[in-house]
Amino acid sequence: DAGVTQSPTHLIKTRGQHVTLRCSPISGHKSVSWYQQVLGQGPQFIFQYYEKEERGRGNFPDRFSARQFPNYSSELNVNALLLGDSALYLCASRGTPSSWEQYFGPGTRLTVT
Amino acid sequence: AQSVSQHNHHVILSEAASLELGCNYSYGGTVNLFWYVQYPGQHLQLLLKYFSGDPLVKGIKGFEAEFIKSKFSFNLRKPSVQWSDTAEYFCAVNVGNAGNMLTFGGGTRLMVKP
Numbered sequence: 001d002a003g004v005t006q007s008p009t010h011l012i013k014t015r016g017q018h019v020t021l022r023c024s025p026i027s028g029h030k031s032v033s034w035y036q037q038v039l040g041q042g043p044q045f046i047f048q049y050y051e052k053e054e055r056g057r058g059n060f061p062d063r064f065s066a067r068q069f070p071n072y073s074s075e076l077n078v079n080a081l082l083l084g085d086s087a088l089y090l091c092a093s094r095g096t097p098s099s100w101e102q103y104f105g106p107g108t109r110l111t112v113t
Numbered sequence: 114a115q116s117v118s119q120h121n122h123h124v125i126l127s128e129a130a131s132l133e134l135g136c137n138y139s140y141g142g143t144v145n146l147f148w149y150v151q152y153p154g155q156h157l158q159l160l161l162k163y164f165s166g167d168p169l170v171k172g173i174k175g176f177e178a179e180f181i182k183s184k185f186s187f188n189l190r191k192p193s194v195q196w197s198d199t200a201e202y203f204c205a206v207n208v209g210n211a212g213n214m215l216t217f218g219g220g221t222r223l224m225v226k227p
Contacts, residue, residue: 003156033214042117042203042217043157056214090157100145100164102215104157 002027004093004105012111013081021076021108025093031055032074033102034066035090043090049074078110086112115140117206119218126194127226134189134221136204146187147205147215148178157203163187174198196227 005024013019025032031050035043045058049068063079072093078085088109092102120135138144148160161172168180178189187204204218 035215035217040219042119042205042219043215045214045216048214058214092157100162101159104149106156 004091004103006089006091006105006108008108009106010109010111012113014113015081015083017081018077018079019081019110021078021089021091021110022073023076023091023093023105024073025091026103029093029095029103030072031094031102032068032072033092033094034074034076035092036060037088037090037107038084039087046076081112083112086110115144115206115208115216117204117216117218119202119204119221121221122219123222123224125224125226128196129193130225132189132191132194132198132223134202134204134223136187136189136218137185138187138204138206138216139185140206140208142208145207146178146180147207148172148176148187148189149203149205149217150200151203151220152200160189160202194223194225196225199223199225 007022033048034046037043047066048056052068066076068074088107090107091105094102116139118137146163149157150160151157160176161170163170163180171177176191180187201220201222203220205215207215
């Protein structure tokens, strides 16, 4: 079975640009969460989506947005990139929002120069 | 808001040594507790979890953790580490019974010398 997939693997952007990261959950999973992992720190929760609706949001500015599509895949968008946005962005999927186990993807490494 | 502290940022052990990684959280209500592991070049994987019941939980690869409610702690242990345990370990908590979000600690990087 395919696990959570994310694209692209690596990305380099310039300050002020916009970026879109993509995630496909495990087949049958309807909930997707996004996390930011800055080098040397643990992952920080950004968003959770279930059935195309936002179910939770972490302490991130409005420059961060996300959406979920009918096939349960998801996009994370970040506008007006800052150097501090450089991080590994992780996607995790679970069957339902209340499911205890979530499965993480390999992440997208974003570098902002 | 809840927070998670992992006191050891880097740990170096020789093979066969015993391991204990500390984890403390700040939240007075019902919590679900997790340990995740990230091997070099691999995804975050669940090692073990605690929801309720026996406070001593066993996970994969010989790891176990003990939930001590009075100390707000959930320390990870392994009696005898192997070189293959070299990885970064993250403690995480979510509040109540909602799978809404995980709050992670800063991680502990473990290096096991052969």
